[in-house]
Amino acid sequence: MKSPRRVAFDVLYKIETEESYSSIAVNKALKENNLNKLDSSFASAIIYGVLEKKITLDYVIRSFSSVRLKKIETKTLVILRMSVYQMLYMDKVPDNASVNEAVQLAKNLRLFKSSGFINGILRSISRAETKCDLSKIKDKTKLLSVKYSVPEDIIKLWLDSYGEKVTTHMLNSVDGRPPLYARVNTLLTDEDTLIENLREENIIAEKSILENVITLKNTGSVENIKAFQYGEFYIQDLSSNIALTTLSPKENNVVYDVCSAPGGKSFTGAILMNNKGKINSYDLYEHKIKLIYSTSKRLEISIINTKINDATSFDEENVADIVICDVPCSGLGLLRRKPEIRYKDNIVNNDLTEIQYKILCSSANLVRNGGKLMYSTCTLNPKENNLLVEKFLSEHKDFVGEKLILPKNIKRTIKENEYECSLFPQTNNSDGFYFAILRKGD
Numbered sequence: 287m288k289s290p291r292r293v294a295f296d297v298l299y300k301i302e303t304e305e306s307y308s309s310i311a312v313n314k315a316l317k318e319n320n321l322n323k324l325d326s327s328f329a330s331a332i333i334y335g336v337l338e339k340k341i342t343l344d345y346v347i348r349s350f351s352s353v354r355l356k357k358i359e360t361k362t363l364v365i366l367r368m369s370v371y372q373m374l375y376m377d378k379v380p381d382n383a384s385v386n387e388a389v390q391l392a393k394n395l396r397l398f399k400s401s402g403f404i405n406g407i408l409r410s411i412s413r414a415e416t417k418c419d420l421s422k423i424k425d426k427t428k429l430l431s432v433k434y435s436v437p438e439d440i441i442k443l444w445l446d447s448y449g450e451k452v453t454t455h456m457l458n459s460v461d462g463r464p465p466l467y468a469r470v471n472t473l474l475t476d477e478d479t480l481i482e483n484l485r486e487e488n489i490i491a492e493k494s495i496l497e498n499v500i501t502l503k504n505t506g507s508v509e510n511i512k513a514f515q516y517g518e519f520y521i522q523d524l525s526s527n528i529a530l531t532t533l534s535p536k537e538n539n540v541v542y543d544v545c546s547a548p549g550g551k552s553f554t555g556a557i558l559m560n561n562k563g564k565i566n567s568y569d570l571y572e573h574k575i576k577l578i579y580s581t582s583k584r585l586e587i588s589i590i591n592t593k594i595n596d597a598t599s600f601d602e603e604n605v606a607d608i609v610i611c612d613v614p615c616s617g618l619g620l621l622r623r624k625p626e627i628r629y630k631d632n633i634v635n636n637d638l639t640e641i642q643y644k645i646l647c648s649s650a651n652l653v654r655n656g657g658k659l660m661y662s663t664c665t666l667n668p669k670e671n672n673l674l675v676e677k678f679l680s681e682h683k684d685f686v687g688e689k690l691i692l693p694k695n696i697k698r699t700i701k702e703n704e705y706e707c708s709l710f711p712q713t714n715n716s717d718g719f720y721f722a723i724l725r726k727g728d
């Protein structure tokens with residue numbers, strides 16, 4: 287059986303070399319290696335911690351290494367990061383233990399030449415009074431980047447777009463595991479009964495700041511929970527729930543959800559519509575469409591029709607009361623949930639805006655006169671959000687921004703047009719998210 291450190295190493299090496307998603311790689315590795323609860327949480331803490339703190343850890347390694355970071359081969363670097371992470375952030379692990387374990391791991395991986403190098407660097411870090419000395423960094427963007435382990439181009443984007451106060455609050459909130467939110471399926475149960483049922487299964491379930499959205503802890507694998515199997519809830523972040531509650535679809539509406547998989551916004555729409563009316567849920571990929579179909583069945587939702595379609599064009603004859611346009615995006619609002627996203631190349635200067643704009647324009651043709659169009663992303667980048675919607679409104683004079691009435695308890699972080707809202711993790715404890723609601727003139 288593999289040790290938790292070895293499992294953590296395998297996952298981190300895989301993410302580093304194959305661009306796997308952390309949550310998928312972690313769940314798979316924990317299941318395959320049959321680690322007990324304690325070892326699983328130790329391995330997960332190292333994996334997520336190293337991913338979150340990679341830039342900071344590399345800064346420390348660079349300060350103590352005679353070899354340039356780029357010249358250190360990947361397996362050795364991963365072992366160094368794991369050990370430095372334990373020394374810097376895991377108080378319960380004595381430095382000596384983390385160094386010895388790192389050297390042993392290197393030997394187990396037959397990295398005999400590197401084990402001396404690893405031992406040397408780690409021993410000097412462990413002896414140093416100040417392990418991470420940021421005082422030498424004079425540039426503000428670089429300092430924030432190393433301190434919070436977020437690449438400089440993202441820091442620069444946020445400083446320029448949202449200012450220093452909002453950016454530092456956001457950076458302070460991107461570490462650690464985010465809350466796990468679940469939407470109550472009020473077609474089948476109510477919030478209090480579901481919480482009680484979950485507590486009977488030893489799950490810590492609590493109300494959130496939004497009605498019918500609860501937080502879950504101590505779940506283990508969600509698919510094994512009885513209330514989940516009975517269709518009484520599904521996992522959906524607070525941010526999407528805020529957007530859908532604000533959009534407020536009504537019974538007997540016709541709704542088109544043009545980029546819908548895995549289906550969260552369609553399900554919440556159907557529940558708010560009391561399973562009366564019609565929702566067409568489109569997506570580009572068949573395997574993703576199948577997921578919507580199977581979850582609808584579990585939730586006993588009958589008004590969703592799934593269709594494969596490229597949302598840059600439609601051949602629908604009928605128009606809808608509401609069109610939801612939740613486009614593919616750079617995902618900068620998800621740094622807490624998927625820490626590895628931040629290190630992708632060109633995440634800020636991406637070329638997604640072209641397809642996002644195309645999808646928004648083709649979706650606009652599906653809205654009836656007087657109907658609503660919601661544009662949303664899970665990113666915090668004005669180019670994909672505010673500026674794109676501003677351009678749309680300037681080129682589509684038949685649409686106007688609709689004043690948003692946010693649900694009770696939900697607070698804005700920055701001043702924006704009244705038809706749009708950027709949600710920041712530090713304010714409502716949601717993922718970062720953006721949505722705008724536009725109405726087509728009668």
Ligand SMILES: C[S@@+](CC[C@H](N)C(=O)[O-])C[C@H]1O[C@@H](n2cnc3c(N)ncnc32)[C@H](O)[C@@H]1O
Nearest residue numbers: 545546547548549550551569570596597612614
């Ligand atoms: C942000 S996700 C949607 C999440 C979904 N609305 C929810 O709440 O569960 C974006 C989706 O757009 C789909 N997509 C990407 N390009 C597309 C296109 N050209 N046409 C339709 N769907 C597309 C992706 O497959 C992905 O499922």
